[in-house]
Amino acid sequence: MRKAFLEPTADQTFEVVGDGPYNFVQVLERSRRMQESGDVEGACNERFQAFQRLAALIPEDEEVNLEWSHRNSRAALELIRASAIDHFLINDFEMSAALLELLLELDPEDHLEGSELLAFDYLAMDEQELFDEVINDVSDKAASREVLLLWSAYRRDGSLPEGELKRFRTRFAPYFAEFTADSHPADAAYLQDIESEHPSLAAQARELWLQTENLWVLWPGFIEALKARRVEA
Template structure:
């Protein structure tokens, strides 16, 4: 197994340079191929082990910003994010949050908008103060911020805030319709739509449902409250 190095740049960032197991471009690509072939567990483990190797490279107690515009370094950052998603989807919200916190330390500009998933993790963990701290970094251009505010308030107070509910129903009507629907099939029509150059808002709404579906299986009362509000 070849060793890697952290090479400093004039921009006070670092590039991850290495081969073999430290060629994160190849590791990430291979893990995706394995996942597409149905070897999901092996793909997730490959990504997680890659993250651990990256962590071993990092200096302790020193701020280290990784260079997004360097191909291998970007792949390393993408691998952390992918592993955080892996853990999120199996309801390991604590590990997912830890990986995302690491990612934001290494990439403070948050090129992958990891803070959104971190916000979901914090609500799932009941870490409302941490959620409040990151909420301002979640853009209001997308429906996730409104959905997060609804879910966070529901978990704290047991009810849906009227203002955010109204916003979800009007500004993000396709998402409200999707999240209150009885079924959410990932059928061929959806796949064609979401993989097209310009996915419809309906397909984007279903994508968000599918990305967060594990939360609603675990906390179905939130979705029940949304459906009750839709009547």
């Protein structure tokens, strides 16, 4: 009996069926417990190995869309995204992008909004053409899109486009304030706010900063350019 296989559905999608290491619901939960207990490296390894097992199940010459409503298939997709985040945070942008590209192949509807992180990966790799292809899949209601557009322009020609800058400063004021602040503490007040049922925009802005802080350590010039414009009305 096979330990794992892809079960076709009537909707022309596939469900990942399997036990043990292919029970991705259990693997995902185990990785979360490991991370919460402080075993971050172990959790990262758990997620990446789960991705490797899943990837081995996917035929190279066939389009496979996983069924989002199926628990094990959804957990498999969540593990791919989580591993992409793991690699992003250690500045392995190429592997992070590869994981996200697979995620979008398996889930073209992008339920987990992998396009956003993929756009950051592409800019970090200075893949502007690939960035141009994916940025349209990032919601124009998301502050992250404005950060991406501003950073893309800055990476291209070293300047901030006035229209995007004005939009960022006015429509996403708490995010502009956060990205031009001198400190970004993940203190008790922030944690209480972001973990609440309705986190404030200020807390959400700090969350985006903290999620992308590794980029600004590598490319501080972009943040300095933003800060230079914070005194304007």
